Amino acid sequence: MRMATLRMLWMELVLLGVLGVLQTQAQVSVQPDFQQDKFLGRWFSAGLASNSSWFREKKSMLSMCKSVVTPTADGGLNLTSTFLRKNQCETRTMLLQPTGNPGSYSYLSPHWGSTHAVSVVETNYKEYALLFSQGTKGPGQDFHMATLYSRTQTPRAELKEKFADFCKAHGFTENDIAFLPQNDKCLKEQE
Numbered sequence: 720m721r722m723a724t725l726r727m728l729w730m731e732l733v734l735l736g737v738l739g740v741l742q743t744q745a746q747v748s749v750q751p752d753f754q755q756d757k758f759l760g761r762w763f764s765a766g767l768a769s770n771s772s773w774f775r776e777k778k779s780m781l782s783m784c785k786s787v788v789t790p791t792a793d794g795g796l797n798l799t800s801t802f803l804r805k806n807q808c809e810t811r812t813m814l815l816q817p818t819g820n821p822g823s824y825s826y827l828s829p830h831w832g833s834t835h836a837v838s839v840v841e842t843n844y845k846e847y848a849l850l851f852s853q854g855t856k857g858p859g860q861d862f863h864m865a866t867l868y869s870r871t872q873t874p875r876a877e878l879k880e881k882f883a884d885f886c887k888a889h890g891f892t893e894n895d896i897a898f899l900p901q902n903d904k905c906l907k908e909q910e
Contacts, residue, residue, distance in 0.1 A: 747851045747889065750839050753822030755790065757844040762786045763906070764800070765874045766867030768886040768896040774864075775894060782902035783872060793817065795824065801905050808905040828854070835862070840885070846870055847878050849885060865891065872901050 764784045767774070784802035791797055796815040801808055815824035815837055822839040835854030842848035848868040855861055867874065867882040879898055886896050 747838055747840060747853070749820060749822035750842050753839055753842075754844070755794075755796070755821065758796075758839065758842060758848065759788050759790060760870075762788065762848065762868035762870060763872050764866055764899060765869040765872075766865075766879060766882045766896065766898045768865040768882075768891040770861070770863045770891065770895055774897075778897040781897060781899055783899040783906060784902075785906050786868065803902045803905045826852070847874060847881075849882060851889070863889070863891075865889065867898075872906060 786800040794817040799812040801810045824837045826835045837852045840849045850866045852864045
């Protein structure tokens with residue numbers, strides 16, 4: 720009888736853990752009444768948060784990048800970002816495929832060969848956008864990232880605070896969050 724009780728307790732803990740994971744993922748909502756046409760245009764990556772060990776190791780070397788969002792014929796988005804890498808400006812484009820829910824997209828990572836869910840969590844379109852991405856980088860390696868985009872290179876302090884609060888509420892630690900310094904070289908090119 721005691722063994723059966725322990726098994727039941729173990730099973731309940733496992734189910735609670737699964738439900739907790741599902742609840743955490745469900746807590747990332749999408750901007751109500753998302754209007755993709757207002758989201759298009761130029762953005763600057765002002766803040767990043769990630770649970771990736773690579774990010775924690777390299778975040779002091781990262782700087783703000785300029786991104787341009789354009790529509791695709793199938794209702795998705797091209798997110799083209801220009802950033803500094805090894806003292807050179809590099810440009811990459813992410814194809815965000817629509818998932819059927821406005822503001823929710825999927826992205827196939829060519830590096831990891833895995834699909835990531837990307838959600839526009841909150842935006843006022845004219846000043847800032849908060850995005851959340853999740854996926855896997857390999858077996859047992861869940862990946863989460865939050866990004867604060869700003870229409871200007873100098874977001875207000877209140878927006879940075881909003882971003883930090885969002886990140887902490889979604890399990891990121893202080894060490895997982897970075898506010899990116901401006902990089903004149905790549906931000907001014909291709910204006």
